[in-house]
Amino acid sequence: MSNPRLAPLLEAIERLSDAWADAERGVDLSRGELLGAHRAVGEMQRCLDGLHAELAAAIAHESRPELGPEGLAKQHGYRSAAAMIAATTGGAHGDAKRLITVGQAAAPRTNLLGEALPAKYPALATALAAGEISVAAAAVIVALLERVRLKVGTVRVEEAERLLVERAAGMTLDDVRTLVARTEAWLDPDGVAPKEREARDRRSLTMFERDGSFHLNLQTDIAASAPIKAAIQAYVTATFQARITAPDPGAPDADHRTVAMIQADALAAICEHAIACDNGGMPATGATVVVRVNLDDLTAGLGTAVIDGSDQPVSITTCRRMAAGGGIIPVVLGSEGEILDWGREKRLFTRAQRLALVERDGGCAMCSLPPQMTKAHHLRWWQRDTGPTDLNNGVLLCESCHHRIHDNGWDIRIEGIGVAARVWLIPPPHVDPARTPRLGGRARYDIAA
Incomplete structure (x- = not known):
């Protein structure tokens, strides 16, 4: 036996x-x-x-x-x-x-x-x-x-x-x-703040020149890194969008930089603008930092919050500090907000709708790329299926996953209403004959859900 x-x-x-x-x-x-x-x-x-x-x-x-x-x-x-x-x-x-x-x-x-x-x-x-x-x-x-x-x-x-x-x-x-x-x-929500303090105490930035190159090494806490990541990722996304719309992407003088190269160029461009700008402002890159927090946790000063694009939660104290800063949008769950469903009259998702999709999906609903590298897409195409531009007909996808969904026969189902809804990815028969739905979006990491 x-x-x-x-x-x-x-x-x-x-x-x-x-x-x-x-x-x-x-x-x-x-x-x-x-x-x-x-x-x-x-x-x-x-x-x-x-x-x-x-x-x-x-x-x-x-x-x-x-x-x-x-x-x-x-x-x-x-x-x-x-x-x-x-x-x-x-x-x-x-x-x-x-x-x-x-x-x-x-x-x-x-x-x-x-x-x-x-x-x-x-x-x-x-x-x-x-x-x-x-x-x-x-x-x-x-x-x-x-x-x-x-x-x-x-x-x-x-x-x-x-x-x-x-x-x-x-x-x-x-x-x-x-x-x-x-x-x-x-x-252990009370354990987040001490880890933040430890990370902040370890923050450092070293710079040196060697062999004709400038070397920079940055280590900082999650909250401080959020605007840096958002600005650089927005620059990278804009660069790839420009490649898509280029007249001749295969031309010898076309942009063939790697992602690492573009990120280095992004940091240089942002710093160039910062030192040249009279009012100390930054260019409109489309970058937004969103911090999400439960209303009860925010009121009581307990629990944790989450920064989009980061795996590590932050404390309520850090959330309050970030929300008080410029260029950072707090999303308070459970509080009353504006109407997000605009119906068919709006072809493009509004900024408020996109923020709500970010809250629900957390980034690409399929591969989890951060929100700055995604677009809001209609599940039922706006022209073909007269699909409305509202949350129940929208999903955040990166460019690669968007093509994968449409070209390979995947389906997406939204279960629930508004930002509390869940996104289910349904594989085509050649991937899974049973077509078993797979949980996508932020909910896949929500252990308390």
């Missing part, structure tokens, strides 16, 4: 074998077979990593310091379990320590009497065993749960574990990090 622990891995191997059957006979894989093989390899990798984490935890247990020279790692000539695992895999010492940490968090335990206990994080253990999340994502989740465990209590940690594991399945590691950052603010 096969070990049920290996069942997910063996099933993934079988799916890969089926997908590769034609290739073994010398036939190229179709796109469907290629995607099937790709998914099977990904699932195999996650299952293998989960098993490896389990083994790493066992190796660490057999190499624990109290065993002295009788520890497994020292018997084989290594100073620690992590060093032994890294040498075996050919990987980094940090990767080996991550395997051990995740394995220990997901491994069954025993009490002082030798009685069996469930894993410290059972939902995480189940997801790892099924190949639903990667070890890298699990490590980010475990790190958060360990940080807040004593402060918020077991019940909140268990709730957070369940929600994080559920949301993390199918996410990239970068998206999981964003989800974890939002979850930490939800679990």
Whole structure:
């Protein structure tokens, strides 16, 4: 009888074998077979990593310091379990320590009497065993749960574990990090302000010239970075829009700068204008910094706020300070605002409507690029389907995702009303035959939703 622990891995191997059957006979894989093989390899990798984490935890247990020279790692000539695992895999010492940490968090335990206990994080253990999340994502989740465990209590940690594991399945590691950052603010809003102070105390800007180039290195807190990012990203977006409308984009003298080059040029242009402008103002780049906060939190001075384009929440104190500054728009949720649905008379989304879409979608509803790099698009085309210019018929998309939606058969459904609505991305049949809706926009990171 096969070990049920290996069942997910063996099933993934079988799916890969089926997908590769034609290739073994010398036939190229179709796109469907290629995607099937790709998914099977990904699932195999996650299952293998989960098993490896389990083994790493066992190796660490057999190499624990109290065993002295009788520890497994020292018997084989290594100073620690992590060093032994890294040498075996050919990987980094940090990767080996991550395997051990995740394995220990997901491994069954025993009490002082030798009685069996469930894993410290059972939902995480189940997801790892099924190949639903990667070890890298699990490590980010475990790190958060360990940080807040004593402060918020077991019940909140268990709730957070369940929600994080559920949301993390199918996410990239970068998206999981964003989800974890939002979850930490939800679990421990009082911990945001001290982290802000630490970040502000570490702020620095160094400048030097070397080999004919000027080098600049900036580190600052999230709030201070918001207008910098907004201005530079608006410049980059305007540059790419100019490329699209250029008479001959392929001409030898056309703009072929990389994004990094454009960002460097943006900073130089903004500074040139700042020192030349009589009134100290800045050019109208279309850049806007939006800080969103719940009315109850703002009134009570508790909780956190979120700056568009940033994964890290900020404290209410920082939110109030930013809202008092120029060029920054506070969006207070729960308060009464202006009418946002203008109907068909308006072809383009108004500034207020776009701000509301930013509040709902957080940026590109599909790939999460920041708001400054997106446009408001009609779900039902304004001319073709007489679609109205209102929130229920609008979505923020970057240029690439806009083409992907229309060219590849994706659908978008808005569920709910106004800024509290959810955006669902529905893949075409060739991507997912079941066409299972995928949560898009800001809601995908809203752990409290």
